[in-house]
Amino acid sequence: MIIARLFNYFIVFSVIGWLYECTFCTFKNGAWENRGFLFGPICPIYGAGVVLAMVVFHFLPQKANAEHPVWLIFCICAFGSMILEYLTSYVLERVFHAVWWDYSKVPLNINGRVCLPATCGFGIAGIFVVRYMIPVVEELPIEKYPLTNEVFALVFMFIMGIDMALTVASLTKIVSQLERAEASFNEKADAGYQRVRVAPAAIASVASDALSSAGSSAKDAILSAGSNARDAMSSAGESMNERLNRFAESLSWRDRYHLHTMLGYRPRKRMGVNTDSIREFFAKLQEKIQVRK
Template sequence: MDICSYVAWFGLFSVLGWVYECTYCAIRTKRWDNRGFLFGPVCPIYGFGVSALLIVAQALGSSGVTSSNVPWWQVFLCATVGSAVLEYTTSYVLEKCFHARWWDYSNVPLNLNGRVCLPFALCFGAVGTLLYYFVCPLLGGASVSLPLTAWEVLALLTVGLMSADLALTLSALTDVTQRVERSRADFDAVMETAVDDLASGRRPLGADLEAAAHRTAEEMSLVQRRTLKSIRSYTNERREEGAARLRRAVARVESERRARRHAGNADGAGNADGAGNAPTHDGR
């Protein structure tokens, strides 16, 4: 296998990982949740994991070690530890770069700093074992059956699409962070005038905050709203308070827009029915 085929398989399993994440969360929460750091339907951490497994399998195969020569428990142990290291490292890097978390296992038993937990590590280890024995040999065969040009095209498409997605996500994430900071600034401004507002009895303190958050949510694009919702939490407590306020405002704005669309569709259907039932005149 050459590097182009590894890149192509990385893209495929990033998509399959996204499908798994969304399906699992939809079953658990009974609602659709577009998972992942990137905007598109990909979770690169799964692509990296499978690509690493493929590289190891190919390296062992080149050394004369086949899957039939490796005890299953060794594969399971390596897959479990490897997935935990990959997940912990990814969580740590994302948190240090963006001061936010996209997943948190704090409520799951036997977790390590909320970044990884034993139950999921064991599940990923089991999946990695199955992939090593049953999927990796098939992928190796598929890699040699296609011409190199095809793998080069697939690799270029994968790199191009993911690079564009990464640029879009980083731009949206930067803007979302600025809007969250603006929500914090609104809170500070309201608190400075809280005494005067309460003394005059003008209106409750929270009304100004919610109104400001609502205006900000109205201005956010689809990518920005999706990016905000994908962030599990910010590490800074005050920033998380602003983000939580903005998430509530986004939920209200989306609900209002759905209601308006529904009302518009109902009005359109009513007008169409009225036009269809209106008397016709043939001019005679």
């Protein structure tokens, strides 16, 4: 009964968190933006935060007929949100090599995962939630309908389970394709680099031979060598465009949805691998699917 009630609270506050995130980002960016991680209209991190606050403040000792002081609510909610946000960001990046929020450009941030302004904002929001929202929710006559409460919890759990399964499958597919593109791009980039590296020496050799010869054939030889060098230098760019087109064509609507919700891609740093190239590839891929929407 208690677990079912808490899970229903989790769903309700996850939906409220999703509405807040989407509304805030829409006003900030001037266009509608879905900030959900899953397909459904929920942000689980908000629901988890509120449910944890309900549990903590329920068991936190307090004087009879006295509310928890504001400063204590602020400190607990701010610190708790910082831990929850950092761990969530870390786990998502480790599993999917992607980020859904980034505070790198915000002052006083830690690895771009959390920052002091956002932490203080969540602390202030926590005061409102603990003092006003949670008491109202706890006064609802949910305990009078235990069967209905458990049925709703099971239905929500079933829907969310399907949503999470589809989300994980889609993100795993995207990451796998990005890793293959990364390997292919670096392999072809290395080959292109080798061709470009030897091009100046080839031009110099042709020019030297041309100076010792006569007639218009000298000019033709130099121009031909320069053209070959330009073709070698442009092959990497053409190859990226081809891969972008193939990648975009292979994406389903579910893949496009999740690719659009990602804020950035952070591949694993490995010896001899140029991560900048795949970051650029990811950014251009997002632009391409945005144009096609």
